[in-house]
Amino acid sequence: MKPHSAPMITCNNLHFSYGTNHVLRGVSFEVARGECMAVLGRNGEGKSTLVKNLIKLLTPHTGEITLNGTPTTALNRQDMAKLAAYVAQHSEATQMTAFDYVLLGRKPHIQWAVGESDLQMCADMLELVGMADKQLHDISTLSGGERQKVILARALVQEPSILILDEPTSNLDPRNQYEMLGLVRQLAVERDIAVIAVLHDLNVALRHCDQFLFLHDGTSYANISRDEVTADIISHVYEVTADIIEHNGHKLVAIDV
Template structure:
């Protein structure tokens, strides 16, 4: 499944958010999108999933413009994982994940649907919470449920909007390991909007660095997460070290010039 974004622009009324954004997603790849608050990371994710409609440009799935695809067709190919449970109705964990099967068989669930959901819950280590109310489990567990719902769609592309923003360090690592392993083992792809540069460096195959609604740099973590780029985009002086695999960033102070 090839995803291609061509010259996308988006604005909220008169406020421009995305300007001339073009990118591609490769098969079995984790693509991280990073940048300061308000730079358009989440907006780009929502445009790709057709939650938002770009002012200009096109988004193609295997050469097909998503503007000409139905909501159900898109949901069979892309699974959107929001930052939190906002907009999710109170329900048990298993019922919430079952909602991911709706693009296939409507509201009537079959044995195949249930088997798919149980398989995903087992994969994410969430079987023991299957009958719990989703509002009564921890933030890390809730995030796993939202990922499980997207996986139950049999999506080929996962779109994750700040999947670790409300999690402690342990749950951040757990969720990122799950995503990386799913991409590796199932041959799907993932796009993640992230705040944490070190998580992006560790888990993303490629990184898009955004500034003011535009793509400032794109490439592997070593080429993108440089002292110069961090200063230019974030206005921060930082040390960038290499652990032999990926760079890690130590922020020092706001840059003065």
């Protein structure tokens, strides 16, 4: 966390189960404005379940989550939408243009009618994510990667203080993965947004995230900075043999199974 910076997101001793399946067991962490935290771990460790608890798509069995100092239990749907934007792992194709889809993200801020500033913000965000030339295309005709960029633009027009991304690079080729996470990291710093991203690619995470939450057996096995990430931690969490090397000033993970 930044020195003297109050946490924007606090998760304290979170427990969650699907029936008798205990998925999350006492998970705790904090994320400040301007920070980007990667949530990492093997499949089935509860990464998506965790972020859904943060935005009230799921309800914790025990524990407390606060956003900007307010418990999520005290936030209604509109309050949540103004504070936090969520990019889901999978999205349904829909019959509307990319521009109209992004405009839906302005809904929490529109009281009576769409204004010129709302339209301009949508155009600006589509330009920012590199989709200005596809803004009038039906979103159902876009590739998975293009659709993911449009979904990010929709999240950004909410003007969130918190951005939560569930596998935002899953449909992107390597170059677009690095570009998208680089953009998210830039926005976190420039707009003072707290970002949480569920990721599978360790090298993308090491390039663009500064905080790391490794989930293992439903617990927060390691909640550390980038400099504290070690091969031993990765080996334990993923049950592989890992090595960390330096390349052009960046950490890279090599894995052997």
